[in-house]
Amino acid sequence: MGSLPSPHDPSNAFNPMDVAELSIESRLVMDFITQYYQTLETRPVQPRVKPGFLTGQLPEKAPFHAESMEEILSDVSEKIVPGLTHWQSPNFHAYFPASSSNAGLLGEMLCSGLSVIGFTWNSSPAATELENVVVDWLADMLNLPPSFRFSGGGGGGGVLQSNTCEAVLCTLAAARDKVLERIGDDKINKLVAYCSDQTHFTLHKGAKLIGIRRANIKSIGTRRENGFGLCPNDLRNAITGDLEAGLVPFYLCGTIGTTALGAVDPIKELGKVAREFDLWFHIDAAYGGSACICPEFRHYLDGVELVDSISMNAHKWLLSNLDCCFLWLQNPKCLIQCLAAEAEFLKGSGEMVDYKDWQISLSRRFRAIKMWMVFRRYGVSNLMEHIRSDVSMAARFEEMVSADDRFEIVFPRKFALVCFKLNTKGSVQHGEDDGEDGLDGDSVLTRELMGRVNSSGKAYLSGVEMGRIFFIRCVIGSSLTEERHVDNLWNLIQEKTQSIMPCRA
Ligand SMILES: Cc1ncc(COP(=O)(O)O)c(C=O)c1O
Numbered sequence: 479m480g481s482l483p484s485p486h487d488p489s490n491a492f493n494p495m496d497v498a499e500l501s502i503e504s505r506l507v508m509d510f511i512t513q514y515y516q517t518l519e520t521r522p523v524q525p526r527v528k529p530g531f532l533t534g535q536l537p538e539k540a541p542f543h544a545e546s547m548e549e550i551l552s553d554v555s556e557k558i559v560p561g562l563t564h565w566q567s568p569n570f571h572a573y574f575p576a577s578s579s580n581a582g583l584l585g586e587m588l589c590s591g592l593s594v595i596g597f598t599w600n601s602s603p604a605a606t607e608l609e610n611v612v613v614d615w616l617a618d619m620l621n622l623p624p625s626f627r628f629s630g631g632g633g634g635g636g637v638l639q640s641n642t643c644e645a646v647l648c649t650l651a652a653a654r655d656k657v658l659e660r661i662g663d664d665k666i667n668k669l670v671a672y673c674s675d676q677t678h679f680t681l682h683k684g685a686k687l688i689g690i691r692r693a694n695i696k697s698i699g700t701r702r703e704n705g706f707g708l709c710p711n712d713l714r715n716a717i718t719g720d721l722e723a724g725l726v727p728f729y730l731c732g733t734i735g736t737t738a739l740g741a742v743d744p745i746k747e748l749g750k751v752a753r754e755f756d757l758w759f760h761i762d763a764a765y766g767g768s769a770c771i772c773p774e775f776r777h778y779l780d781g782v783e784l785v786d787s788i789s790m791n792a793h794k795w796l797l798s799n800l801d802c803c804f805l806w807l808q809n810p811k812c813l814i815q816c817l818a819a820e821a822e823f824l825k826g827s828g829e830m831v832d833y834k835d836w837q838i839s840l841s842r843r844f845r846a847i848k849m850w851m852v853f854r855r856y857g858v859s860n861l862m863e864h865i866r867s868d869v870s871m872a873a874r875f876e877e878m879v880s881a882d883d884r885f886e887i888v889f890p891r892k893f894a895l896v897c898f899k900l901n902t903k904g905s906v907q908h909g910e911d912d913g914e915d916g917l918d919g920d921s922v923l924t925r926e927l928m929g930r931v932n933s934s935g936k937a938y939l940s941g942v943e944m945g946r947i948f949f950i951r952c953v954i955g956s957s958l959t960e961e962r963h964v965d966n967l968w969n970l971i972q973e974k975t976q977s978i979m980p981c982r983a
Pocket residue numbers: 574640641642643644678680733735736737762763764765791803
């Protein structure tokens with residue numbers, strides 16, 4: 479009997495995991511990345527491109543035949559990179575950072591390279607256990623009570639998720655189920671969630687997704703005299719009013735480091751109110767949480783023993799390249815009951831953590847290996863040093879702004895975010911003369927100033943409109959930012975200020 483002819487020549491067989499090729503091509507990619515970082519400082523932070531600039535340059539169909547890594551990288555360099563906003567640029571100050579580091583980047587490579595999925599303990603025991611370890615390590619750095627840690631023995635612990643929106647959504651769902659179990663599913667329209675007018679939209683998004691009526695997502699107004707933190711008395715009044723109206727308060731979100739201003743809610747006092755009315759209390763420490771590893775910032779977490787859950791993005795300020803959001807809970811049982819997914823092939827060990835029950839998706843990334851790499855490679859001392867150096871550069875920048883009587887600081891800096899605007903009348907309360915869009919005159923000028931700074935390509939700032947005020951946010955957070963960049967930024971701001979207010983020079 480003759481053998482059938484082979485449909486293809488095995489010597490030419492496609493092998494997507496050719497390890498010899500991996501070794502060569504990974505070097506090409508690493509060289510590319512290294513060169514990117516070497517030249518980053520000289521690139522305009524924001525691209526000067528028009529909508530559609532990229533789609534017009536790329537073919538309409540994916541290539542039928544394979545292309546070389548060299549060809550692909552050449553296109554990345556010539557077509558993609560010119561259209562990027564360079565988040566890692568030392569001159570990027572617009573948003574809270576997505577802090578990159580060698581250990582974070584290489585940790586991501588390990589995560590992706592090992593490519594395991596630890597949805598149950600069985601599905602990758604070391605992935606699960608390493609995650610248990612790193613969430614406890616960071617809980618220890620933050621001095622969270624033992625009740626939030628696996629090692630605390632009381633049932634508490636943590637999980638690594640992708641982002642804060644996901645973490646908040648999970649806690650909202652757990653809190654909803656907890657209260658509905660008591661009062662009945664048909665009462666969902668009565669549930670009320672509370673936050674402040676400074677809370678990130680993540681709370682609104684999450685609450686809507688779990689079925690809370692829009693009218694029952696209550697943003698309580700904050701005031702300057704309270705440092706734009708949520709006032710416990712205002713919260714109490716809102717809750718009692720809602721109870722009288724027959725509603726069911728069930729969830730409160732506090733923030734450490736609000737997005738617009740970097741404000742901090744008074745956790746202990748809010749925690750007491752939450753306990754009194756049996757609300758699930760979550761802290762969104764997406765940005766400010768990282769700073770709390772330094773003893774001088776830890777007081778912002780005072781009262782954390784009164785909260786049910788707390789989340790923070792390590793990828794924002796803890797040198798842990800996107801993505802990684804830590805979420806800790808004192809009593810994860812409610813979360814697990816809400817999110818547990820059963821199927822024969824998914825059966826867990828029963829005694830160990832099965833992380834599929836702590837998140838939305840089944841599949842999950844091995845983020846723990848990255849965090850373990852970051853913690854070990856830098857040690858707590860260098861992580862603290864990173865935070866402190868950013869804070870001290872921000873403090874210096876704030877001093878320079880304050881010393882110039884054309885500007886005012888709109889909110890005293892707490893972390894490494896400086897909020898400022900022009901104040902041509904030298905008075906903090908100024909703003910009587912209306913400009914366009916209902917903004918005060920100085921705010922209109924401030925927006926113009928920001929536009930000029932940004933379009934220079936030499937720095938990137940963002941702005942916020944609050945009432946009739948427009949102010950600039952300047953975040954110091956890129957891992958590459960040094961004092962000289964901050965000095966250059968200030969010189970640039972002064973130069974552009976001069977160009978819009980020449981008579982005040
Ligand atoms: C205070 C705060 N909460 C939540 C978020 C949203 O985080 P994520 O993109 O991880 O969902 C941000 C983003 O900057 C933030 O500043």
